[in-house]
Amino acid sequence: MATTTGNPETGETTTKDGVRRRDFIEIAAVSVAGVGGLVMVYPLVSQMAPSADVLAASTTELDISTLEAGQAIVTEFRKQPVFVRRLTQAEIDEANAVPTGSLRDAESLEDRTQPGHEDVLVVMGVCTHLGCVPLGAVTGENKGEYNGYFCPCHGSHYDTAARIRKGPAPTNLLVPDYTFASDTTIVIG
Structure with a gap:
């Protein structure tokens, strides 16, 4: 059993092990303030989390089983267009014939495609x-001087591997993270 002693001059009470009643009140007040602070901060932090529609758009699955050589599919990933093109052998040869050292953003076709699927860009x-x-x-759209893609806004020309060849664009068209779930299904994101 703890014994308490009182100091008549200050009015403080101290237990035998030196804990004052005021110490308990200070610890309790700091604890309540900490919990109150967490209650206030949680809604602020949780509102910064991505919404359900953003999480749903975090990946895009695409069936390319009907995509013939020379054809392309335009799909959407995170509210931006994505071009999926099955290259012909002539387009692959044309892209591989360009020395990467001559390119503004040096990447080979092999760098821009998945192993075993070099014909899908x-x-x-x-x-x-x-x-x-x-x-x-x-x-039927204008493919530019290098038979790939052409930006009509400022005249950037991309080749069959979507590499910048002419115009103001500083880099190649971006290759998003993607994997082949099967030989006919791509998962973007």
Whole structure:
């Protein structure tokens, strides 16, 4: 049993082990303030979490079983266009014939495709200059001087591997993170 002693001059009571009643009140007040602070901060932090529609758009699954050589599909990933193109052997040969040292943003076709699927090119359909959507994914559109993609906003020309060849764009069209779930299904994101 703890014994308490009182100091008549200050009015404080101290237990035998030296704990004052005031110490308990201070610890309790700090604890209540800490819990109150967490209660106030939690809604602020939780509102910064991505919403359900953003989480749902975090990946895009695409069936490419009907995609023939020379054709492209335009899909959407995180509210931006994505071009998926099955390259012809002539387009692959044309891309591989360009020395990477002569390119502004040096990447080979092999760097831009998945192993075993070198004929499938997946790129974001957003020009790296100012964010316009290049032409060339749909049949009959202007493909530019290098038979790939052409940005009509400021005249950037991309080759068959979506590498910048002419115009103001500083880099190649971006290749998003993607995997092949099967030989006919791509998961972007």
